[in-house]
Amino acid sequence: MHHTGANAQGLVPALYVLGDSLVDVGNNNHLELSLVKADFPHNGIDYPGKKATGRFSNGYNFADFMAQNLGVPTSIPYLSLSPDSNNTDEYLAGVSFASGGAGVLNNTNSGKCISFDEQIDYFATVYGVLVQQLGAEKTLDHLSKSIFAVVIGSNELIKYAKSDPATSTSPEDFVASLVATLQDQLKRMYNTGARRFVFIGTGPVGCCPALRERNETKECNEVGNDVSTLYNRGVSSLLNEMKESEVDMSYSFFDTNKAVLQYISQPSNYGFQEVADACCGLGDMNAKIACLPISTYCSNRSDHIFWDYYHPTETTARMVTSVAFDGSAPFVYPINIKQLSI
Structure with missing residues (x-):
């Protein structure tokens, strides 16, 4: 594929991202009434310039690394662009x-975020x-x-x-x-020109500190992990059905659940030491309170999941x-x- 201009090195012309806080690169900063924000310390402590950008992370997130791997710039937050200019x-x-x-x-966090349907409207x-x-x-x-x-x-x-x-x-x-809801949403993206889909499946949500902390044993919440397995299976077969009916559509599905459970069960093989506690927060397992300016944070961020x-x-x-980029x-x-x- 031949590209000109700024993306001469890129594998694709552009990356368009839809989703939740795992890939938000600053849209929620522009939602005045929302409390679902990360534009304050200690978020971004490892981001260039130690800047809190609205990413729910100590540094870069999935969206940044996906762009880096593809050789394109990180996608610009839609709400940071002026709606009336060209x-x-x-x-x-x-x-x-x-x-x-x-x-x-x-209705998920209604009024505090851009819903997935609204994101597709913006697209x-x-x-x-x-x-x-x-x-x-x-x-x-271009879109294809x-x-x-x-x-x-x-x-x-x-x-x-x-x-x-x-x-x-x-x-x-x-x-x-x-x-079933997702089927209509992905179909609408397809009808608006999307052809190459990357779906990053849900991780072992039951192992996140907020859900572990609720267990007396501090083990992972089984319901959370089981429902994530079911969801990933459902999304994967939905994408497969779409591909069968739309010949020009292609997709890559990443099972985050399987990958992260490996890190949690064999941390030392992957360079992790702390698989349960949050790095930044307060209270038991640092999981009682979000990462706020009053929270404490760990110094060894790279060995925390x-x-x-x-x-x-x-x-x-x-x-x-x-792994999503060149794994199997x-x-x-x-x-x-x-x-x-390609």
Whole structure:
């Protein structure tokens, strides 16, 4: 593939990102009424200039490492762009619509984030501007060569794991309803020009410090991990069905659950020492309170799996992304991100 301009080195023309806090690179900073934010210390303590950028991390996150691996710039937060100016160049360089707190369902953290449906609406707006400026053919050509990364679902799974088993639906029914909603959403992205999908599956949410801390034994929450396994299975078969009906669509699915459980069960093989406690927070396991300016944080961030009570450290995000980029089954399939970008 031949590229000109700034992306001469890139494997693809651009990376478009939709999802939740695992890939938010600053959209929530622009939501005045939201409390789901990370634009304050100690977030970003390992980011260049020790800057808190709105990433829920001590440094870079999945979105940054995906862009680095693809040789393209990190996608610009959509809400940081002025809506009334002609942003064609920015739009062509890749946009992030991801928002901390977002889920598959519109009522997940409603009013505190850009819901997944709204993110797809924003992408449709970008598509409209590009068609106006470049024409439909050039726009579709650009989008069909670009990568669309989706990271969504953890917020619902964590909420489900915390809910009272007596009043909640079965894990199977719960996941089936999420996947049914997701089917319409991914189809809408496809209808707006997305062709190459990277879906980063949910991790072992039951092992995040916030859910471990609720267990008397401090072990991982089994409901959380089981429902993550079910969800990843459901999303994977949904993508497979889409590919069968849309011949020009291709995808790479990464099973974050399998990969991170390996780190948790054999930490020393991967350079980790602390697999349970959060690095930044307060209280038992540093998991009672989010990473706030009043929280304490560990000095050895690179040997912790978790940065705060929900989110991975920069080290974990880097390792996971590199497996998604050029690893193989059972972690990433039917192809990896690198193969998808060729």
